[in-house]
Amino acid sequence: MATEKKIRVLVAKPGLDGHDRGAKVIARALRDAGMEVIYTGLRQTPEMVVSAAVQEDVDVIGLSILSGAHNAIVPRLMELLRQNQAEDILVLVGGIIPDADIDALRKTGVAGIFQPGTPMDDIVNFIRQNARPRSIPARP
Amino acid sequence: MSKENRKAANTLSDAPVADVFTARAPAESERQWAETTLAQALENSPEKTPGAATGSNLDEHGRARFTTISGYPVRRLYTPADLPADWNYEDYLGYPGQPPYTRGIHATGYRGKLWTMRQFSGFASPEETNQRYKYLLEHGGTGLSVAFDLPTLMGYDSDHPCSAGEVGKCGVAIDSLEDMEILFDGIDLERVTTSMTINSPASVLWAMYLVVAEKQGADWRKISGTIQNDILKEYIAQKEYIYPPAPSMRLVVDTFEFGAKAVPRWNTISISGYHIREAGSTALQELAFTLYDGVEYVEWACRRGLAVDEFGPRLSFFFNAHNDFFEEIAKYRAARKIWYKVMKDRFGAKEERTWLLRFHTQTAGVSLPAQQPLNNIARVALQALAAVLGGTQSLHTDAYDEALALPTAEATRIALRTQQIIAYESGAAQTIDPLAGSYFLERLTLDMENGSFQYFDQLDAMGGMVKAIERGFPQKEIAEASYQYQRAVEAKEKLIVGVNEFVNEEKPPRTLYIDERIQDQQTAKLKALRAKRSNEEVHRRLFALKQAAAHEPAACADGAICEANTMPYIVDAVRAYATVGEICDALRDVYGTYEETSIT
Numbered sequence: 001m002a003t004e005k006k007i008r009v010l011v012a013k014p015g016l017d018g019h020d021r022g023a024k025v026i027a028r029a030l031r032d033a034g035m036e037v038i039y040t041g042l043r044q045t046p047e048m049v050v051s052a053a054v055q056e057d058v059d060v061i062g063l064s065i066l067s068g069a070h071n072a073i074v075p076r077l078m079e080l081l082r083q084n085q086a087e088d089i090l091v092l093v094g095g096i097i098p099d100a101d102i103d104a105l106r107k108t109g110v111a112g113i114f115q116p117g118t119p120m121d122d123i124v125n126f127i128r129q130n131a132r133p134r135s136i137p138a139r140p
Numbered sequence: 141m142s143k144e145n146r147k148a149a150n151t152l153s154d155a156p157v158a159d160v161f162t163a164r165a166p167a168e169s170e171r172q173w174a175e176t177t178l179a180q181a182l183e184n185s186p187e188k189t190p191g192a193a194t195g196s197n198l199d200e201h202g203r204a205r206f207t208t209i210s211g212y213p214v215r216r217l218y219t220p221a222d223l224p225a226d227w228n229y230e231d232y233l234g235y236p237g238q239p240p241y242t243r244g245i246h247a248t249g250y251r252g253k254l255w256t257m258r259q260f261s262g263f264a265s266p267e268e269t270n271q272r273y274k275y276l277l278e279h280g281g282t283g284l285s286v287a288f289d290l291p292t293l294m295g296y297d298s299d300h301p302c303s304a305g306e307v308g309k310c311g312v313a314i315d316s317l318e319d320m321e322i323l324f325d326g327i328d329l330e331r332v333t334t335s336m337t338i339n340s341p342a343s344v345l346w347a348m349y350l351v352v353a354e355k356q357g358a359d360w361r362k363i364s365g366t367i368q369n370d371i372l373k374e375y376i377a378q379k380e381y382i383y384p385p386a387p388s389m390r391l392v393v394d395t396f397e398f399g400a401k402a403v404p405r406w407n408t409i410s411i412s413g414y415h416i417r418e419a420g421s422t423a424l425q426e427l428a429f430t431l432y433d434g435v436e437y438v439e440w441a442c443r444r445g446l447a448v449d450e451f452g453p454r455l456s457f458f459f460n461a462h463n464d465f466f467e468e469i470a471k472y473r474a475a476r477k478i479w480y481k482v483m484k485d486r487f488g489a490k491e492e493r494t495w496l497l498r499f500h501t502q503t504a505g506v507s508l509p510a511q512q513p514l515n516n517i518a519r520v521a522l523q524a525l526a527a528v529l530g531g532t533q534s535l536h537t538d539a540y541d542e543a544l545a546l547p548t549a550e551a552t553r554i555a556l557r558t559q560q561i562i563a564y565e566s567g568a569a570q571t572i573d574p575l576a577g578s579y580f581l582e583r584l585t586l587d588m589e590n591g592s593f594q595y596f597d598q599l600d601a602m603g604g605m606v607k608a609i610e611r612g613f614p615q616k617e618i619a620e621a622s623y624q625y626q627r628a629v630e631a632k633e634k635l636i637v638g639v640n641e642f643v644n645e646e647k648p649p650r651t652l653y654i655d656e657r658i659q660d661q662q663t664a665k666l667k668a669l670r671a672k673r674s675n676e677e678v679h680r681r682l683f684a685l686k687q688a689a690a691h692e693p694a695a696c697a698d699g700a701i702c703e704a705n706t707m708p709y710i711v712d713a714v715r716a717y718a719t720v721g722e723i724c725d726a727l728r729d730v731y732g733t734y735e736e737t738s739i740t
Contacts, residue, residue, distance in 0.1 A: 016290035016306050018379025021419050021506075024619055025626050041738040042379055045302075067290055068654060072305020098545060099648055116510040116543045117639050119630055 007131050009060040012040040012049045014077070015069040022094060023064035029120040030062075035127070046077035054084050059131045062123075065095040070105065078108040090131045094118070156182045159203070159215070166221040187216070191641075192632040209464040209634065210422035211624065212587070218579035224586070232582070236572045239484075241476040242585065244531040245496045249572035250563075256534035257559045258335060260502065262287030262312035263546045264658050266322040269312040273327060275549060281556060283365075284327070285335040285536060287311035288345070293380045295341045295724030298662035308658035310546070311337075315666055316719045320348040321355070330358040334365035335410070335500065335534075340382040342369035343395050344723045347711040350403065366407035366456055366500070369395055372433040373412045375609045377419035377618065379736065382724060385606045387689075387731035389440045391706060394693065396441050396451040398707035401699065407456040409437065410500060416614075417460035418506045420622020423467045426460060427588055428595035429605075429614050431478050435596070436605040438487055445695025448487045452494035459532075461523035462504040468523070469575060470584035472530030475499065477585075478592055501527035502536040508543050512638035513649055516540035521558050528568050529575055535559055545651035612737065666719065673717040681716050682726045685709035689730040 011027045013020055020042060031037045038056050040049060053061050065073060074093060081087050093105060094114040102113055112126050160166060160174040189197050189204040197205045206214045215222070234240055237247035246252065259276050261284075262269050273284055288311040291303035297315050298307045307313045314320060324334075329352065338345045346367045353363050371388040374381045381388065392409065399408035413430035421429070434455060441451055457475065461468055479497035483489040503523040508516040517540050524537050537555040539547030547555070563569050575581050602608040609615070628634045635641045688709045696702030706727075713723050 016294050016296075016302060017310070018374075018381075019419075020379060021622055025420075025623055028619075028623050029626075039738055041736065043302075067306055068309035069290075069305035071656060096543070096545070098651060098653065100653065119640075120626065121630065 007035045007060060007127060008038070008056065008058040009035050009062055009127065009131075010038050010040065010049070010053045010056060010058040011062045011064065012044050012052070013042050013064050014044045014046060014049055014073045015065060015067050016043060017065070017067040017069070018042055019066050020064070022066070023062075026062060026064070026094065026120065026123065030124065030127070033124040033128075046073055046080055049077060050080040050084055050086065053081075053089055054086050058089060060090045060092065060127055062092045062094065065093060065097070068096070070095070070097055071101060074105055074110060075108045078110070081109075090127070092123070092126070094123070156186075156203075158201075164221045166219065170219055170221060189633070191635045194631045194633055196628075196631075197633045208423070208467040209462060209625070210424060210467060210621075212422075212424070212467065212584075215580075218583055220579065222579050222583040227582075232586075233576055239495065240480045241496065242473050243573040243576055245476065245498065245533075246572075249531075250528075250569040254563055254569060255528065255532050255559075256283040256333065257281055257556060257563075258283035258285045258500065258534045258536055259552060259556055260285040260287050260335075260337065260536045261547075261552065262289075263652065264308040264312065264654055265661060266312055266314065266319040270323055270325055270327075272549070272552075273323075276552070276556065277327070277332070279553060279556060280560060283333045283335065283534060286323070286337065288336075288338055289313045290380075292341070292345070292720055293338065295344075295382050295720060295728075297666060297719050297721030298659055299666050300721055303659065305656075305659075307662055309654050313658060313662050314345065314348070314720060315662060316669055316717050317348050317351055317714050318665065318669055318717065319662075320345075320352050324349075324352050324356075328358075329353040329356055330362050335368075336365070337368045339368055339371055339374050339378075339380055340388065341720055341724050342367045343391055343707055343710050344714070344720050346395065346406075347707065347714040350711060351714050360403045362405065363403065364405040364407075366410050367395070368412060368458070369409045370412045370433065370458075372436060372605055372609070373415050373430070375734075375736070376416055376429060376433075376614045377421075378415040381734050381736075383727065383731040384734040385609065387727075388734075389437075389606070390693070391727075392437065393441050393444050393446070394705045394707050396437075396454070397444070397446055397693075397705055398701055399454055400446070400451045401701050402707075404454075406454065407498075408451070408454050410456050410458045411437065412458040414458050414460045414502055416618065417462060417504065419618050420506075420625060421618045422621050423462065423464065423471050424588060424591045425595070425614075425617055425621060427471050427475055427478075428592040430457065430459070431475065431482065431592060432596055432599050432605055434479065435482060435486070438483075439604065442487070444693065448483070448489045449491040449494050452483060452487075452489055453491065453496075456533075457497055457499035459499055459501050459527075460504050461501050461527040463507050463519065463523065465522060465526050466575075466581055466584060468526040469530045470581055470588050472499070472501075472527070472532065473573070473581075473585045474588035474592065476531070478589055498533045500534040500536070501530075501532040503527075503538045505538050505542050508538055508540065509636060509639045510543035510648075511643070512646060513540050513544060515638055516542065517554060517558065520555060521562070524558055525562055525566065525568060528562055529573075531573060541649055541651055544648065546654065548650065548652045669717060669719075677716045678713065678718045678722065681709070681713040682718055682722060685713055685723065686726050686730050689727055 013023045027037045027039045090111050092112040157174045187204045233242045236244035290306045292314045395408045399406045411434045413426040417426040476497045480495045483495050503520045537558050539551035539555045541551045688704045691704035693702045693704035
């Protein structure tokens, strides 16, 4: 009997900010929802995040950014994913993201943006609906 | 049900009023009340907790369980039966200004001096923040409080690669003395008191402030303010550390010694529970970990040979004001009592000034949702009132747009006006500790105290806070509490107005937007600075600092600052316009950097 492959998620905390409450709560919620979760720890550069994502062969990257550095970090990270032929990884951003920045972030290829107050279940469901284990080819 | 049957039912744990008799011995009159009036009321309308009953907010008999935001069980009614058998006014409460200080540290409460209305503020460039400070002082603010941006907090200059996208975002960007001169331009540092939220690079920013004061002609012995300088809570909660714990603690003790001998009115540390609470701890964990951090600092300073009565009076504290009104007030009252006992009994402090716990309070940023943000004005007012009823010495009230961005000038003004309304309209500041004697509050205060001392025993057994941090103990306790709370919110066991109940769509308010060009401006200023200062002199002074930093400071004679104390060397480097990044790099060369083991 084929067992369903678990969704693999890299929860990352890029930038200088150390406020990791949200990242940790999300990591635990995704794990409780049956996903495999790798947490990068603090102060990751976009290079470090992409390298970890490729090495760990994850399906999803969840970025927690509260400091306002998203406009510098996210475009750089998306560019690095393309350079590494890993643009099929689903990228989500959670944190304090002003409405004014949302369109620009989506244009870089970010699939989901979750602002303060988003229920954990919404994020779990979003990942279940949109992530596809990378090693399994999509059905024709 | 007949009277006889009701009496019989009381002996059974599943009787509706059984909780009245659990872990307490009510007086005969209370027993009669429970068996008649209460039992009848429960029969007519059973109790319901607000929110959804999911099982975990029901007890084993299916009765609704009421708890504080921290999960502390709350009884329906508190009576004399909830106080210990030996409870008496003198020992448990005493008089304000006298041990055990439960009722406050000033004999006149707020009548002689109101709390300092100190609004934490800083954004973008030093020029823009200087304008905001003048605005706050013109509108009746009575102290300044500097928020630095993340590169400054982490000891990087604005042109460092790690600073990309972060310059001026979460606070003001400060790279050198030049920026600090702009920040306090036109503000008399002998007249205003300034608090600086800076931790790992605290000695550097303090040195910059001292040199600005010196250039204004202000006397170091007259200026007053606070540096946060609390590195332990960084490892525990906020994670803005640079060096490993041991050299970080040494830098902190250097500031204690320098302050006691050269800047005697300066609070060289603000031992902070605020960030521990924001990271998701309970009120009790905030209290216990913070005061035990205080114990750890005193231990390290005493090991250096500093006398507890010399530096002890300059230790100050910083607590959170969260949503649960009575729990917060109990926390502040217990804090004063615990610190008095610790300083007197554990450290043998003789001076009354050393026994006093003085604290700043900030309302809970984490409690202010992005949804229906104007509701936050009401939340902040209640939180601030709790801080005042708990006897705070200074207060920051959060702006309603906290969850969305740094505050606009309008949001900042409303926050300050909230404090003024409490001070001048509510009547809460007229009489001292007005809630004392409430059976509920006194029980809560005692449980806060007892619970803290239980944590102290655990932490002592681990060999102190640095050891406990290395084991991840406080981090795990907080992560667990934070997850449980989030789970309760999502299960709607705890209701948050506008977030998981009473939801409606609305347009987001106008917020402050920080220009991405601040980084370019700061980078240009740095380039110009490096071209005009004597770089040779900067290198000489940084080299001298490194040599001092590499030596263990010995205990030294009264009055003189011991030779290897890093503070005088940092002040020298600052005078030559060495930057925050350069000074922190010099110390990184000597001490290395710290990486935490992540706990999720």
